[in-house]
Amino acid sequence: MDNVADTALAGSGSGPAIYFDGLSSRRRAVAVAFKEQLEISGEGLSPVSSPVSWAYSDIRRVDGGPGILRVACLSAPSLARLEIRDAAVVAELTSRCARLGENRLDGRGIAKIVGWSLAATISIVVVVLFAIPLAADRLTPLVPEAFEARLGDAAEVQVKTLFGERVCNGAAGQAAFSKLIDTLRKSTDLDIPVQPSVLATPIPNAFALPGGRVYLFNGLLAKAENPDEIAGVLAHELGHLKHRDSLRELIYNGGTSFLIGLLFGDVTGSSAVIFASRSLVTSSYSRDAEQNADTFAIELMQRLGRSPKAMGELLFRITGKEGNRSLSILASHPFTEDRLKRMSDADRPASGSPLLTDAEWSALKSICGPNKS
Ligand SMILES: [Zn+2]
Secondary structure, eight states: OOHHHHHHHHHHSEEEEEEEOSSSOOOEEEEEEESSSEEEEOTTOSSTTSOEEEOGGGEEEEEOOTTOEEEEETTSOTTOEEEEOOHHHHHHHHHHOTTTTTTOOSHHHHHHHHHHHHHHHHHHHHIIIIIHHHHHHHHGGGSOHHHHHHHHHHHHHHHHHHHTTOEEOOHHHHHHHHHHHHHHHHTSOOOSOOEEEEEOOSSOOEEEETTTEEEEEHHHHHHOOSHHHHHHHHHHHHHHHHTTHHHHHHHHHHHHHHHHHHHHTTOTTHHHHHHHHHHHHHHHHHHHHHHHHHHHHHHHHHHTTOOTHHHHHHHHHHHTTTOOTTTSGGGGSOOHHHHHHHHHHTOOOOOSOOSSOHHHHHHHHTBTBOOOO
């Protein structure tokens, strides 16, 4: 404690302080006096020469580090501040201001606000990461099959728009295709009817839609060297149907956009960040679905006494070593090499009869007309 303050306190009950009038950023050395009210006086205060008076009951602590008390006054400009470093003056002021600690907007208050917005951000992230996938998982089994079938109808319209009416239906090929699907389906506990189609597009792919629709692209048939390769891919798609993955994805993606729309509106920036994290989440979410569909396919092929390795070889033939991942919609699937390894590990000598005869296989290969390979 310095001498001046000591003397001043002993004499008139006052001390030195720093004052900000809340109107300018100017820092003023002032004297404070403990009168009926707290009187702040010093050079350059306005109104000139009359002290600023703060009622003790209006004075609130704002913040302050160790050894410093910073206060504001409810009846003063909201940014007006008084800083006191002198311990004796701090003690005196503290004893006079009974409501010093009320409603303070101090560091702890600010920390609270920051904490809450942090908590809000974290809870959004948690909802997007965990709650929506969980909700999708819980909701998917509750969606009635009739509704799922209608969703499938709507999706089929999209498919027809994308690929035109290019459904291949060469009679002999169609018979072979139905036989293959039926054989696969009979070895599963899939309880919905399967509606398979071959589409005349050179893209090597296959996919499943809600309501039991399975689409095989002619491009995949062209690359396939034996029925087991196609059977494995179809089994994978049946796995997606069994787990209702496309429906789950619909709920999941719809749910995510709904929540983001609700929380952020269309605010640029935040939605861009969320979009980025969302596609990240979506891709890791569907990777699980892909792995489960592969497991389903491996088990199904093994039940039929056919090797799951064939499917892995077909995928590997299409995507190559690293995979042309940007072109193929297999991009969301696990790395082809990992899949091939899994399927190769499950390799067994064939114990079941061939899924198609040679004649049926060549009929299926040319279901869309003569194939090059
Ligand atoms: Zn898949």
